[in-house]
Amino acid sequence: MKELIRLQQKIAPGLIKVVERRYNILRTIFYSQPIGRRRLAEKIGVSERKVRNDLDFLKERYLVNSTSAGTKITETGKELFYQLDNYIRVLRGLDNLESKLKHELGLKEVYIVPGSEDEAKAQQELGRRAARLLKEKLENNDVLAVNGGTTLAAVADFMLANNGATDITVVPARGGLGEEVEIQANTIAAQIANKLGGRYRLLHLPDNLDQTVVNTLIQKPQIKEVLNLAKEADILIHGIGTAEVMARRRQVDSLELEKILEAGAVGEAFGYYFNQTGEIVYSTTSLGVQLEDLKKKVGKTIAVAGGKKKAGAIISVVSDEYQDMLITDREAAEEILDLLRG
Known part of the structure; x- marks a missing residue:
């Protein structure tokens, strides 16, 4: 080429x-x-x-x-x-940019889309590329776990009808965050499963419950089964949030938010808040996949996030310890390389 x-x-x-x-x-x-x-x-x-x-x-x-x-x-x-x-x-030289970013982040694969100044279109580009990658990676009888959020909702929108892998099961990787139903993990899991002609299992619980309640609920057979499927998924795909935005989405009170930001939190994923060097500086009680599951149980983990303003969050969250693949856009990729190279 x-x-x-x-x-x-x-x-x-x-x-x-x-x-x-x-x-x-x-x-x-x-x-x-x-x-x-x-x-x-x-x-x-x-x-x-x-x-x-x-x-x-x-x-x-x-x-x-x-x-x-x-x-x-x-x-x-x-x-x-x-x-x-x-x-x-x-x-446009995106293949060279992919190689540089893959090397800097230590990931197995990086995919970069052209991006757009229009935030909605940029998110659609990410969703379309992620949907295509899932079609390429999914195999017969695989379990796919998905997080919620606007980027993952775009993945569901652009998921194509299945013409390859069969008997796919799709499950939410987290509980809900009390947000719009269209961007909750349950909704996204169901949409993707329907387009793939597969099955889905749902998790009808909020993500930010008290730890005592969580410990009780995860012993319930139906909940335990869905959580186990998610924690041992063949592929897990998730978005990345900036620390302040995600803390507000999780309805963290003002004192806790101040504590999170003072600790230097930049990015968030799975209820964990990371500083610029990738250290976990804060975590919230959450119902679903934990970071340890990404290291030990999940087969392949794909992170999807883009936009120049998310570059710092991507750097803080993404590493070869937790993710295998990253899908991002040109604006974020160039900013990430600038930040990493000082």
Whole structure:
């Protein structure tokens, strides 16, 4: 792929620009459809005339179609959009960035998406890449454990219908946080299982219970069974939060929040708060998978997080001790490397 791109850059640099522009058009339509031509031109930063010409080209090949509401991508267009991912990845040097980040963090695999200034679109990019990775990694009879949160909700949204592994069981890795039902682990587990044609088990309990209550509940047969499935999952996928945001989501009181921040907490995962050097400086009572389970029981652990503002949190949480793979975006990756190199 790299050699092909080098040859194209030498003999037909204009062709590469056209491919990249049309990829951006397909990408923007994919995430924003239906979208009008003028809005599309604004989003990708090119003239409306160029967009009109490119749309005519894409329509002739049945990659997009237009309605009174705006332009939409066709199934054929989606297929091409996915096929172009690796070409664009190499063209933009994301493969080199992946290698550098993998080395710095000591992980087995790192995947970087182009990212976007639009936070919603950036999250969708992460969700789409994570969904594709899960499809590649899941095998027959696997158990998949998932956390809650907006990024994992995006993974569920972009999960494709199963055409490979069979008999997949999906379980929540944590209890709920009293947040919107759409981003709770139970909801995400059910959505992913349905798309994979698999089964799901639910955990109808809040995450931030008193330790005495937790100790009692985890002995209940139904709860114990789901927790054991999660703690010994073949694959576990989770997001990463910044310390203050996650403390507020967990409804930590103001005195405890102050204590967490004074301890130097930067990132959070599984109820554990980490400082910039990766030390656990605070933890909350929680119902679900613990960090020790990631080290000893879970097969593969995938972390998903992006955005420049989450770079410090990613550094604090992710290590070869707990995770095997990281999916992030270009903005976060470049900031992580800058921070790690001082």
